[in-house]
Amino acid sequence: MPNCAAKGDSCVRWMVSGEPSAGAFHGARGAVLSQIRRSVLDRGEALSVRELGAALGLRSLASVVYHLKNLERSGALVRDGRNWNTCRLTR
Structure with missing residues (x-):
């Protein structure tokens, strides 16, 4: 798993040995990945669905x-378990 992510205006590019990879996630997907990465670095686990929704300003948990x-x-x-806060990033 890479150690860091470089944030652009609306995307997250995964860094591997200092070079951005070809793949990038834009919009809400990039924001979700960024929040998960930040949460894992800060507290050791991903945010719950409710916490992610609140952090991203999304009203619907379904979204x-x-x-x-x-x-x-x-x-x-x-996901390592049934809940989303057990997920881990692969890139």
């Missing part, structure tokens, strides 16, 4: 879960 599921399908994160 947060929608973005999380899409990120899981794309391989950007993996």
Whole structure:
């Protein structure tokens, strides 16, 4: 798992040995990944769905879960358990 992410205007580019990779997530997906990464670095685990929604200003928990599921399908994160706060970043 890479150590850091460089934030652009609306995307998060994953860094591998100092060079940005070709893949970038824009908009809400990038914001979700950024919040998860920040949470893991600060407190050792990802935010809950409610905490993510509040941090991103999303009213609907379903919209947060929608973005999380899409990120899981794309391989950007993996859940270790049943809850989303057990997820870990793969890139």
